[in-house]
Amino acid sequence: MNPLTAALDIEASELLPKLESIYKDLHRNPELSMQEVRSADVTADYLQTQGFEVARRVGVTGVVGLLRNGEGPTVMLRADMDALPVVEATGLPYASSVRVRDEDGAEVGVSHVCGHDLHMTWLMGVARILSRHRDAWAGTVLAVFQPGEEVGLGAQSMIDDGMFERFPKPDVVLGQHVVVGEAGTVGYRSGVILSAGDSLKVKLFGRGAHGSQPQTAIDPVIMAAATAMRLQTIVSREIAPTDNAVLTIGSLHAGVRENIIPEDATLRLNIRTTDEGVRATMLAAVRRICCAECQASNAPREPEFTTISSFPVTRNDVESTERIALAFKAQFGERAYETEPAGASEDFSLFGRAWQVPYVFWFVGGTDAETYARAKAAGQLNTLPNNHSPKFAPVIHPTLGAGLQAMLTAASVWLCNPARARHGTLRPREET
Ligand code: ZN
Ligand code: ZN
Numbered sequence: 001m002n003p004l005t006a007a008l009d010i011e012a013s014e015l016l017p018k019l020e021s022i023y024k025d026l027h028r029n030p031e032l033s034m035q036e037v038r039s040a041d042v043t044a045d046y047l048q049t050q051g052f053e054v055a056r057r058v059g060v061t062g063v064v065g066l067l068r069n070g071e072g073p074t075v076m077l078r079a080d081m082d083a084l085p086v087v088e089a090t091g092l093p094y095a096s097s098v099r100v101r102d103e104d105g106a107e108v109g110v111s112h113v114c115g116h117d118l119h120m121t122w123l124m125g126v127a128r129i130l131s132r133h134r135d136a137w138a139g140t141v142l143a144v145f146q147p148g149e150e151v152g153l154g155a156q157s158m159i160d161d162g163m164f165e166r167f168p169k170p171d172v173v174l175g176q177h178v179v180v181g182e183a184g185t186v187g188y189r190s191g192v193i194l195s196a197g198d199s200l201k202v203k204l205f206g207r208g209a210h211g212s213q214p215q216t217a218i219d220p221v222i223m224a225a226a227t228a229m230r231l232q233t234i235v236s237r238e239i240a241p242t243d244n245a246v247l248t249i250g251s252l253h254a255g256v257r258e259n260i261i262p263e264d265a266t267l268r269l270n271i272r273t274t275d276e277g278v279r280a281t282m283l284a285a286v287r288r289i290c291c292a293e294c295q296a297s298n299a300p301r302e303p304e305f306t307t308i309s310s311f312p313v314t315r316n317d318v319e320s321t322e323r324i325a326l327a328f329k330a331q332f333g334e335r336a337y338e339t340e341p342a343g344a345s346e347d348f349s350l351f352g353r354a355w356q357v358p359y360v361f362w363f364v365g366g367t368d369a370e371t372y373a374r375a376k377a378a379g380q381l382n383t384l385p386n387n388h389s390p391k392f393a394p395v396i397h398p399t400l401g402a403g404l405q406a407m408l409t410a411a412s413v414w415l416c417n418p419a420r421a422r423h424g425t426l427r428p429r430e431e432t
Pocket of ligand 2: 149
């Protein structure tokens with residue numbers, strides 16, 4: 001029996017209703033990336049009541065809670081806090097009705113349609129169990145609530161704010177995400193579990209003129225069109241068919257009137273890859289092609305490249321994942337499964353990368369079991385509202401309990417292993 005999930009079993013009847021109301025409160029009060037002031041206060045206050053040493057405003061709104069419990073490994077547990085600029089359409093009684101102004105002054109809805117409210121609630125519940133049952137484990141726990149995951153800025157902002165100098169280096173970094181999948185199931189994977197995601201803005205410069213006198217212009221519309229077509233040859237002609245790569249130009253803008261040749265054109269593109277080498281090849285090829293097309297058009301200056309966001313590949317440490325997978329199977333039985341890599345991206349891995357320690361990220365299903373089974377039988381899993389959809393709404397039970405179990409189970413691999421605690425090295429956990 002796992003000592004940490006056994007502790008959860010003892011607490012569950014009292015703890016779950018409390019966490020449910022915390023979850024609904026967070027859900028009703030979502031905040032955009034890098035503005036998670038209230039969420040940070042809720043999580044930091046909670047950690048403090050559980051006896052954690054708490055640091056606030058680490059990297060804008062980040063929260064780090066530290067709980068020392070004798071000799072043993074240090075485990076970092078991470079949750080993200082930000083919501084999205086989406087008008088919620090779940091129809092839930094606790095749906096968000098929050099509206100804010102974005103940078104351009106336009107009114108936008110805000111909602112937790114990526115489930116980060118659940119991630120915060122999970123980590124708070126885990127903190128509570130660890131704090132109340134210190135006899136069940138040994139070591140040090142870092143509970144990290146990070147801002148700005150959706151924009152890829154939060155983890156880096158915490159690192160830049162001296163996180164590594166201020167807190168002990170963990171032996172492992174653990175994180176989890178709610179996804180479409182049968183509620184209560186847990187999906188793990190060794191190696192790549194999430195893609196790298198790179199978004200770029202490319203501005204191409206021409207020379208504006210009257211539409212009737214093309215000889216006096218350098219037409220950025222043609223330049224942009226040729227560039228858009230040629231960029232599609234990167235995946236088809238420069239990347240091996242066995243490698244994963246996607247390049248999408250999601251936005252292309254130039255001009256306002258049919259008889260004015262505009263001054264410039266702007267492309268916004270998104271790249272997804274699962275290998276650092278392929279990623280580097282793609283990024284270099286984008287630059288090369290954009291520059292060459294501009295030269296071909298006799299552009300007056302080089303194109304301007306702006307990084308909109310950049311997420312590295314999330315590559316789970318193989319040995320650590322195998323150990324967690326064994327523990328998941330013991331805890332969840334059939335409900336633990338090996339997942340395919342997802343096309344989405346995360347900045348979670350930055351902590352493990354920068355600290356040069358293993359990291360493991362996994363998925364927890366949040367779709368009502370009956371709804372999921374019906375969609376699966378009808379071959380319509382793709383129609384279920386996914387993360388970022390205005391209708392994304394994980395069912396609270398059993399998703400809430402499953403996320404608590406999953407994180408406690410994974411943490412127990414390090415925190416409840418006396419051999420590892422003594423020697424500080426990885427050892428297979430002995431069955432008791
Ligand atoms: Zn998201
Ligand atoms: Zn997310």
